[in-house]
Amino acid sequence: MPRIITRNAAAPQGGYVPGLRLPDFEGARAGFAAGTDTPRALLERGLAIIAAREGEVRAFAHLDIEGARVAADAATARHAAGRALSPLDGCPIAIKDTLAVRGMPGEMNSAIFQGHVDTLDAACVGALRAAGAVILGKTQVPELTIGRAPPTRNPFDATRTAGASSSGSGAAVGAGMVPVAIGNQTGGSLIRPSSFNGIYGFKPSWGALNVAGMHAVAPSQDHIGPMAASLADAWRVAWEISARAGGHNGHPGLTGTAAPPAALRPLRLAFLRTRGWAELDAATEEAFLGVRHALEAAGVTLVEASQDGALAEAERLLLEADRISNDIIMYEARWPYGAWLAAHGEAKMGEAVRARIAHGFTMTPADYRRALAERDAIRRAIAAIGARVDGFVTLASSGPAPQDGAASDQAGAHLKTGSRSFLSPWSMIGGPSLSLPVMAVDGMPLGLQLMGLPDTDAGLFAVATWVDGVFGE
Amino acid sequence: MPRIITRNAAAPQGGYVPGLRLPDFEGARAGFAAGTDTPRALLERGLAIIAAREGEVRAFAHLDIEGARVAADAATARHAAGRALSPLDGCPIAIKDTLAVRGMPGEMNSAIFQGHVDTLDAACVGALRAAGAVILGKTQVPELTIGRAPPTRNPFDATRTAGASSSGSGAAVGAGMVPVAIGNQTGGSLIRPSSFNGIYGFKPSWGALNVAGMHAVAPSQDHIGPMAASLADAWRVAWEISARAGGHNGHPGLTGTAAPPAALRPLRLAFLRTRGWAELDAATEEAFLGVRHALEAAGVTLVEASQDGALAEAERLLLEADRISNDIIMYEARWPYGAWLAAHGEAKMGEAVRARIAHGFTMTPADYRRALAERDAIRRAIAAIGARVDGFVTLASSGPAPQDGAASDQAGAHLKTGSRSFLSPWSMIGGPSLSLPVMAVDGMPLGLQLMGLPDTDAGLFAVATWVDGVFGE
Structure with missing residues (x-):
């Protein structure tokens, strides 16, 4: 049985219990x-x-x-x-x-x-x-x-x-x-x-x-x-x-059925060790190891780069994922951000926003074209692996939520939210991704990220439902 | 030499001279x-x-x-x-x-x-x-x-x-x-x-x-x-x-060079005879024949469906182009048109708009998916021909501008603008298209439409520049 925890006004705020189930x-x-x-x-x-x-x-x-x-x-x-x-x-x-x-x-x-x-x-x-x-x-x-x-x-x-x-x-x-x-x-x-x-x-x-x-x-x-x-x-x-x-830009919309997909046990999941893995703290690494062992004990093979040349190549390309994604985002974001700045002036746009958008205005069309080509190469590399596995797995963040104290409320304070290398890949690849709340570190939640090739949403959901069940029972 | 006609306040309004060159x-x-x-x-x-x-x-x-x-x-x-x-x-x-x-x-x-x-x-x-x-x-x-x-x-x-x-x-x-x-x-x-x-x-x-x-x-x-x-x-x-x-939705932008492409004589152009051709009046048909003969006299081969099975198949698929394009447009247009109607009511949206958007709200996601699949089939058929020709040619409208008298100024009056079958194909295919003002019918201008495969903009422009020169000299 899943552990069902109803948090409400009467319940004291407590540490996170992995596998927590909110009333849905x-x-x-x-x-x-x-x-x-x-x-x-x-x-x-x-x-x-x-x-x-x-x-x-x-x-x-x-x-x-x-x-x-x-x-x-x-x-x-x-x-x-x-x-x-x-x-x-x-x-x-x-x-x-x-x-x-x-x-x-x-x-x-x-x-x-x-x-x-x-x-x-x-x-x-x-x-x-x-x-x-x-x-x-x-x-x-x-x-x-x-x-x-x-x-x-x-x-x-x-x-x-x-x-x-x-x-x-x-x-x-x-x-x-x-x-x-x-x-x-x-x-x-x-x-x-x-x-x-x-x-x-x-x-x-x-x-x-x-x-x-x-x-x-x-x-x-x-x-x-x-x-x-x-x-x-x-x-x-x-x-x-x-x-x-419906969808947008000519996408016909979500595939699958109206009812949530039934659980399906994956045979093989590709374990994506992105750049940020090198910087994980021991507790986060250990939490993931626990998930990994549980999945393996349940019969799932986690394919690693050391066993799969295509995955190794994808991880090599993904070393640049944060830069590529940022290049693409900031070039495209020149509008409306630049237009807002032109119309309203610096007084109405905080320093943190202006600092982030500046990069896009230093880029040339050739820079953007290069970043798109790099993104395409990553998409091809991932697609080549995707045909052989039932999904990809990595962390949904580089650790639990960091402490940022009162700083977050001050003008100009930047988000302290950890490495982007866990997030950039699937933002660029455009396939479905899911965060499952199956880990805890320091009494704080930590998500497992499951990812699929574009338009495999229902299939990925079926796998995620099975994976979630491993930790919810 | 191109005939240069400067129309200005002093010049009497007159009939259109094909090959007219406005001051640019x-x-x-x-x-x-x-x-x-x-x-x-x-x-x-x-x-x-x-x-x-x-x-x-x-x-x-x-x-x-x-x-x-x-x-x-x-x-x-x-x-x-x-x-x-x-x-x-x-x-x-x-x-x-x-x-x-x-x-x-x-x-x-x-x-x-x-x-x-x-x-x-x-x-x-x-x-x-x-x-x-x-x-x-x-x-x-x-x-x-x-x-x-x-x-x-x-x-x-x-x-x-x-x-x-x-x-x-x-x-x-x-x-x-x-x-x-x-x-x-x-x-x-x-x-x-x-x-x-x-x-x-x-x-x-x-x-x-x-x-x-x-x-x-x-x-x-x-x-x-x-x-x-x-x-x-x-x-x-x-x-x-x-x-x-830049471009949008991840398109890197126009290909080519900053300077207008130099004229390039095409060897073969596919002549696209869409559904609306059956309804052309004699003067419009004759105007196009004149263009056709001039192009052939200048050494260009116009490939027709009777000589090319793939072109015949594309024309067959394009018989449904107006319906497919309208399905796609009206499904996608449900937002913002439906949201405008919900927010502002019928009093602020004319009958003609409401009549046009109604179709989208009768469509199901499956209808839209089917229309997209039909559009994809047309794109594939055109791509298969495009590799063998230097462009496609058809009329840019089903004739010169029709008379609509004072009706256009009345609420609810519909545009009387002729068959859409000359326009729907390249709106759907997403390749570059150009209208060249090289014909006249009844003293009114009539455009020749040149079309190319997606992202061949500079190449199509080079061909168009040559074609335009045939009629401007």
């Missing part, structure tokens, strides 16, 4: 059917946790409690009438402040957008509403998603960061305030906070979920995805978005 | 170097034409004459100092009202956007400004680009349409008001008005020019491109945008 929407929905629970009651349980913990965690940039109650009541009535709009009807969801929600502020922690209220729902938000989801509010992001850290604190230890740009979404789910939040990832912004906050992060294949209505950073690597209390919740949210809003 | 910026720039002309003087000549003809043509949704004069004076000073920013320094350019220009209204002929002023430059507009271009104003579009026709009239006959959604840009250049305007194409919106207005239209490969800051219609088919008085102007504008703003 899939479980709550069973209660709706049985008549023992309702969407409104579920929402109120989350609001109680928010009331108790938000003062410290600061996951939200905006809360629409009254709007959420109205939506939850409507969902409650639909469930009572046996007319649920979808398997997500009544699911409370928080939206990262990079995505437009009609009638809510969209400020991205930036002076430029202070007071801005969006008039439209982003495509994914409209899809979630149509599926009956309860849109509870907007979650914190660093300034313009790449600068000064937000005030958000890790729900397991308030002296630690909640992650990168989807930190508000990660903390809201990790604290048990909502079963699901929407995040987005361009360089690693969804998988890392999922690791830090002990939740399931799912970055679907590039293009599989419509990003329309999101503030673009680098269109060729921008992804949106769910950060959730369970794999089932993550899958259902991704699926309902895809079914209603 | 490339020619004006020679005068700057010789000290016989200046950017300010060039701008003033355009403003004189606007003063004389805009009351009838109504190409512009907004004019910033004072801002343009300031920019032209700055360019004049740079030229005098020998410090031009680029080969476009001082070039007056009009921007289609789908693209954001900082400080100018962006209303898209829609009640929803009435009074809206953009705060940022679209990526291409920022690039043009950085190259020294003089941004003169915004050009008319149908309501939200797909609905009620704008008031714009064809500069050669005010009883006729100026084209599809880039009609304001087409008319502004066709009337000689500006040497270049920026247009965009999702289904055919750039090439058709280029044909109707007797100008050079260039739709670069999909992704080669950054579309950021444009109101998206269907991201997988949205293109921007120049509509120009000459091929040289079209190339330089596209090149300077690409060099400064």
Whole structure:
């Protein structure tokens, strides 16, 4: 049996227990059917946790409690009438402040957008509403998603960061305030906070979920995805978005079935030892070794570079992954960041943002073309391995959430979130990746990252469901 | 020698002369170097034409004459100092009202956007400004680009349409008001008005020019491109945008060199007889026959379906091109059109827009996936032929601009712009296409369309330059 731990207002904040299971929407929905629970009651349980913990965690940039109650009541009535709009009807969801929600502020922690209220729902938000989801509010992001850290604190230890740009979404789910939040990832912004906050992060294949209505950073690597209390919740949210809003840029949307894929035991997983592995601390290394032994004991072969020349070549190419990914992101991000700077001036854009975008303006078209060619070479190398394994595995972050103290709240403070080398590869490759909360280090959660080739989302989910089961029982 | 016809305030409006050459910026720039002309003087000549003809043509949704004069004076000073920013320094350019220009209204002929002023430059507009271009104003579009026709009239006959959604840009250049305007194409919106207005239209490969800051219609088919008085102007504008703003979605940008490609005689061109050919009137068919004979007399072989099985197969697949393209566009356009409707209601969205978007909401993800598969099959069929020819040729519209009288100015009036079957194929295929103003029917211009495989832009331009020379001498 999975260990089910309900964190709520009454529960003391404690160290993270690996294999922790937050109450998820899939479980709550069973209660709706049985008549023992309702969407409104579920929402109120989350609001109680928010009331108790938000003062410290600061996951939200905006809360629409009254709007959420109205939506939850409507969902409650639909469930009572046996007319649920979808398997997500009544699911409370928080939206990262990079995505437009009609009638809510969209400020991205930036002076430029202070007071801005969006008039439209982003495509994914409209899809979630149509599926009956309860849109509870907007979650914190660093300034313009790449600068000064937000005030958000890790729900397991308030002296630690909640992650990168989807930190508000990660903390809201990790604290048990909502079963699901929407995040987005361009360089690693969804998988890392999922690791830090002990939740399931799912970055679907590039293009599989419509990003329309999101503030673009680098269109060729921008992804949106769910950060959730369970794999089932993550899958259902991704699926309902895809079914209603489709993919983007000619991607036909998520493959698979509406129901979460059933567990499937992998035979072989490629163990990707990226550059950051050399810098891991002993406790993190040991946590991964424990996972590795458990997988091997369950009959899974972990293929290493020493046994596979193609994997060795891929790891060699990936030594440059952080630089390549940063080149691509910062070249593409020249718009809108450069246009914002031109229109609003330095006074309205923090030093950290300006420092990060400067690189893109030093690049030439030839530099960008070279970075794209390097990315293509990595994609080819990974594709060659992918045909022989059932997925790839690595850590979802270079360790548990680091302590960043009060620094994160100061202007110009940079995120202290560890090596990017665990995140850059799959942001560039565009395949699905998942963070599973199956490890703990220093009483803090640490995610295992599973990755697949582009458009193998359902297959990877089946493998992840099996892997998760190894640690949840 | 090309026949150079300067249309200006003093010149009577007359029938179109095929091979007409409008004064282009490339020619004006020679005068700057010789000290016989200046950017300010060039701008003033355009403003004189606007003063004389805009009351009838109504190409512009907004004019910033004072801002343009300031920019032209700055360019004049740079030229005098020998410090031009680029080969476009001082070039007056009009921007289609789908693209954001900082400080100018962006209303898209829609009640929803009435009074809206953009705060940022679209990526291409920022690039043009950085190259020294003089941004003169915004050009008319149908309501939200797909609905009620704008008031714009064809500069050669005010009883006729100026084209599809880039009609304001087409008319502004066709009337000689500006040497270049920026247009965009999702289904055919750039090439058709280029044909109707007797100008050079260039739709670069999909992704080669950054579309950021444009109101998206269907991201997988949205293109921007120049509509120009000459091929040289079209190339330089596209090149300077690409060099400064890059491509999008991971496209590295336009291939080739900064200088307009030199003329290259093609050996073989595939003649694409799309569905609409069956409905051509005799005068249009005859005009094309004249072109065909001239090309053959100059030594070019026109390959037809009867001689090439792959071409016959491609033409068979293209019988469905209009439906497939419309399926893809309308599925992708559900956002933002559906979100606009949800936020603003039917009162602010005209009947013609609502009628067009309705189809997308009847489609399922499976319908969209099927349309994408059909598009892929067409792309493969065209690619198989493309390797054996130097380009493809067809008409740029199903005839000269049709008469639409006063109807275009009425709410709910639909565009009467002829068969889409000449436009849908290359909107879907994503390769470069060009309209060359080398024919006349009933005293009205008619364009020849040249098309190439994706990312053969420079090669197609070289062929187009040669073909254009056949008719300009």
